Amino acid sequence: MKEEDVNRCQIQEWYPKFKSVSIRTFIHELPESFVQYLLDDSGPFLLPASISNEDAFPNRIHNPEEEEDYQASEGSGDEAEALSAPCFPELELKIKESIETLGGAIFPKLNWSAPKDSAWISTSGTLRCTTFSEIALLLRSSDSLIHDLCHAYDSCSDKTMSRPPKFFLILRKWYPRFQPEMEFRCFVKGQKLVGISQREVTTFYPVLCEKKNKVEVLIEEFFNDNVRVKFESDDYTFDVYVTEDERVKVLDFNPWGAFTLPLLFTWEELEQKAREGDDLELRIVESRCGVRPGLKTAVPYDYLDVSAGSGWDQFLRNASEELQQQTKSPEAGA
Ligand SMILES: Nc1ncnc2c1ncn2[C@@H]1O[C@H](COP(=O)(O)OP(=O)(O)OP(=O)(O)O)[C@@H](O)[C@H]1O
Incomplete structure (x- = not known):
């Protein structure tokens, strides 16, 4: 894989050409200070200070233990300064306007990826955002985005960069009735569509057994009419969504x-x-027995890391010590 193939898959690169067959999207260049804010994991987790009073989030995640430290150091020079929330008023204003134009709710991404692993932290448990603070919280909490920020070119045979020169915040209109069974990943090798797979592989959708042949025809037509000559790489994948009225939209x-x-x-x-010139095949989960386990981590690494010395391990040790102390204390037996 070449760097140019990776670059073409950035939304800000492909979206202008595919706008009419994709979903409504706004693209904002991120100031380098915001990129550094996303990368900075030193110190406490501060959300940007908001220009809007309506924002639902306070400027930092409330943690009573940290709050004590914060109060103790308040006004004590460097430390107090280090704890002041960053502020991105111009970016926030542009984002606010875009969210309004997109109907009040958006789905956020960076150049390539969405912060899928952060959904658990939001009040809705999804990536739906209505404010700049909500977007900043999801982006800052995500481990998946570290791929975009630091490792996007790691698999390139001609790697010269560790990150793209510019990052963009992608705001897509939020679709509350997204049906996961109607999303498909399409595999193109040598400019030929060789395979299509159900995107959500952890569930069996009986309806797909009936729709399979129709969906294959729709996607193949869409590829021939809208993608093949417009996307310049030879080998790539693209994700599509098939709407109820049988229109195909490219997502990624x-x-x-x-x-x-x-x-x-x-x-x-x-x-x-691709080598043997086989006919196009659309694969779906054919029965309940065919479902695949989740192929992605949907939570940050700290959540999963249970090894000795990990945060989880430490938590368990503290909890068991506390429990032991409680059982030793006189009140416990009363
Ligand atoms: N505009 C939207 N509104 C609601 N849900 C959406 C929207 N866009 C995407 N989704 C949901 O979020 C999921 C992840 O989105 P997307 O494919 O853009 O993320 P990604 O990080 O590029 O994933 P991958 O790296 O696996 O391609 C989609 O499969 C879809 O179910």
């Missing part, structure tokens, strides 16, 4: 191989299909 482009999940295929199978 990803490089062939590397970090991109092959879902119900393996990369070897797809390579072989």
Whole structure:
């Protein structure tokens, strides 16, 4: 894979060409100070100070233990300064306007990825955002975005960069009735569509068994009419959504191989299909027995890391020590 293939999959690169067959999206260049804010994991977690009083979030996550430290150091020079919330008024204003134009709620992404692993932290448990603070919280809490920020070019044979020169915040109109069964990943090798996979592989959707042939025809037509000659790489994947009235919308482009999940295929199978000139195949989960486990971590690494010395391990040790102390104390037996 070449750097140019990875670059073409950035939304700000492909969206202008595919606007009429995609979902409504606004793109904002991020100031470097905001990128540094996303990367900075030293010190406490501060949300940006908001220009809006309506914002639902306070400027920092409330943690009573940290709050004591904060009060103790308040006014004591450097430390107090280090704890003051960053502020991005121009960016916030532009985002506020875009959210209003997009109907009041958006789905956020960076150049390539969405902060999928942060959904658990939001009040709705989804990536739906209505304010700049909500967006900042999801972006700052995400481990998936570290890929975009630091590792996007790691699989390139001609790697010269560790990150793109500019980052963009992508705001997409929020679709509350997104039906996961109607999302598909399409695999293109040598400019030929070789495979299509159900995108959400953890569930069996009986309705897909009936719709399978129709969906395959719709996507193949869409690829031939709208994607093949317009997307300049030879090998890539793209994700589509098929609407109830049988229109196809392109959601995303990803490089062939590397970090991109092959879902119900393996990369070897797809390579072989391309080599042998096999007919296009659309794969779906055919029965309840065929479901695949979640292929992604949907929570940050700290949540999953249970090894000795991890945050979780420490939490368990503290909890068990506390429990032991409680059982030793006279009140416990009363
Ligand atoms: N505008 C939207 N409104 C509501 N839900 C959405 C919207 N866009 C995407 N989603 C949901 O969020 C999921 C992840 O979105 P998306 O594919 O853009 O993220 P991603 O980080 O590029 O994922 P990947 O790296 O696996 O391609 C989608 O599969 C879809 O279910």
